[in-house]
Amino acid sequence: MLKSVGPNFYTPFLSLFDQLVLGNCVLLVNLRRMRLEKCWFCSSTVYPGHGIKFVRNDAKIFRFCRSKCHKNFKMKRNPCKVKWTKAYRRLHGKDMTQDSTFEFERKRNRPERYDRNLAENTLKAIKKIDKIRSDRASDHIKNRLKTGKVQRQKEARKQLELGIHLVKASLALAQDSSLCLPKIKVNVSQAQTEENQPMEE
Amino acid sequence: MGCAIVVHVYGGTPTEATPQELICIRVIGASNCRYTYIGDVIIAVIKEAVPNIPLEISEMIRAIIVRTRKELKHDNRMIIQHDDNATVIIDQEGNPKGTRIFGANAPKLRQLNFTKIVSLALE
Numbered sequence: 001m002l003k004s005v006g007p008n009f010y011t012p013f014l015s016l017f018d019q020l021v022l023g024n025c026v027l028l029v030n031l032r033r034m035r036l037e038k039c040w041f042c043s044s045t046v047y048p049g050h051g052i053k054f055v056r057n058d059a060k061i062f063r064f065c066r067s068k069c070h071k072n073f074k075m076k077r078n079p080c081k082v083k084w085t086k087a088y089r090r091l092h093g094k095d096m097t098q099d100s101t102f103e104f105e106r107k108r109n110r111p112e113r114y115d116r117n118l119a120e121n122t123l124k125a126i127k128k129i130d131k132i133r134s135d136r137a138s139d140h141i142k143n144r145l146k147t148g149k150v151q152r153q154k155e156a157r158k159q160l161e162l163g164i165h166l167v168k169a170s171l172a173l174a175q176d177s178s179l180c181l182p183k184i185k186v187n188v189s190q191a192q193t194e195e196n197q198p199m200e201e
Numbered sequence: 202m203g204c205a206i207v208v209h210v211y212g213g214t215p216t217e218a219t220p221q222e223l224i225c226i227r228v229i230g231a232s233n234c235r236y237t238y239i240g241d242v243i244i245a246v247i248k249e250a251v252p253n254i255p256l257e258i259s260e261m262i263r264a265i266i267v268r269t270r271k272e273l274k275h276d277n278r279m280i281i282q283h284d285d286n287a288t289v290i291i292d293q294e295g296n297p298k299g300t301r302i303f304g305a306n307a308p309k310l311r312q313l314n315f316t317k318i319v320s321l322a323l324e
Contacts (some may be wrong), residue, residue: 052280052281053282054283054284055281055283055305057268057283057305
């Protein structure tokens with residue numbers, strides 16, 4: 001079966017037909033095209049040889065990366081409501097949803113004629129785009145967590161003020177005049193204290 | 202190892218003008234076979250029939266399994282599971298008796314040269 005198939009832009013699995021390139025001619029004999037799929041439930045990548053594919057009777061295909069996702073699906077859980085899934089995170093703004101780097105990863109069903117330069121550039125681009133995307137994603141999360149961080153610091157500072165006696169020994173506070181209010185000396189007459197002694201016992 | 206339609210299990214049939222439920226009696230090509238996969242031809246008895254069709258209850262027929270709820274493991278370690286157990290009623294040569302086939306079919310049928318079934322199938 002002679003077939004000219006090039007890499008879809010975002011499938012890094014090129015090793016299979018790289019080996020078969022003879023000069024300018026590409027021969028693919030009975031080759032199953034490998035594709036990195038997305039798990040339907042958690043949106044993680046399903047590598048070949050992993051996971052289960054469920055074909056519903058209306059011919060809709062559900063791919064699962066592992067039995068955890070598969071079991072959740074069988075329980076009829078909605079991934080948008082399950083907190084650890086990508087669907088939930090995107091829906092609730094936890095993860096970056098809109099970015100130009102996502103355009104590169106769209107699925108294209110148009111096979112491209114194999115071109116060595118194209119393949120090489122694609123591979124380089126994949127790496128770079130990946131890095132950019134993950135940097136932006138982590139920035140997104142950092143910015144999201146920033147407001148919480150500021151507030152936590154404020155609360156921490158207040159708590160420190162209130163509970164300074166737990167942090168520094170009271171003796172140290174006493175000795176260091178900068179840490180506490182100025183002391184007021186009260187004179188107690190000697191006769192009064194001697195009278196009180198038997199009462200204390 | 203691995204099982205699908207156990208002998209004596211009901212399976213629906215997806216061809217047009219055919220009964221609703223079959224019970225699998227025997228597997229062709231294997232004696233004392235307990236389990237069958239997609240692509241196995243079985244002898245089945247019709248248990249429940251849709252009215253106004255040429256086949257009746259307790260008629261013995263041949264059928265080929267096209268969908269199983271039990272996962273089928275492919276050579277490339279891909280595991281596929283369907284929603285139900287389903288068969289297509291065929292005659293001795295392997296041609297489907299019906300004229301239409303509903304539902305998804307496994308690619309394994311093509312490998313086993315059931316071309317008529319594959320060509321009739323929509324999905």
